[in-house]
Amino acid sequence: MLNAIEMILICLVAQAALTDLALRKIPNVLILSGLLLALILHLLSGQPGAPLSQWLAGGCAGFFLFLPLYLLRGMAAGDVKLMAMVGAFVGPWQAVQIAALSAQLGGAMALWMWWRYSSKVSVGIPYGVAIALGTVGVVAWRHH
Known part of the structure; x- marks a missing residue:
């Protein structure tokens, strides 16, 4: 069963993923709220x-x-800040695990988008989605 920290984290990364899909941005207020919540919960x-x-x-x-x-201009600043917020919730070791899984999922998303749009349009990858899926994957695996 998920604890309060994990449930709040999943809600935050889900919101970040939805916002990243819709607007291609992750709001600073979401990141700062998450950092503050993580500190309070700890x-x-x-x-x-x-x-x-x-x-x-x-x-x-x-x-x-x-x-x-x-x-290297391969990722937006919001994605970096989102990963920092995730790390603040889960700690350094799980942050490494989530980053590794997110990188794999982000690579798969990049390949799919390349295949789907076949270089016709330059589209950014909503990497917040990969981070959210990586977070859920690692958190779920802990309870497996």
């Missing part, structure tokens, strides 16, 4: 050091995993 968890070890380390891990892709 503080309320009662585990000593949880905010530092999980929230900060996870957020940094998520951010720095996708930052090179942003710097």
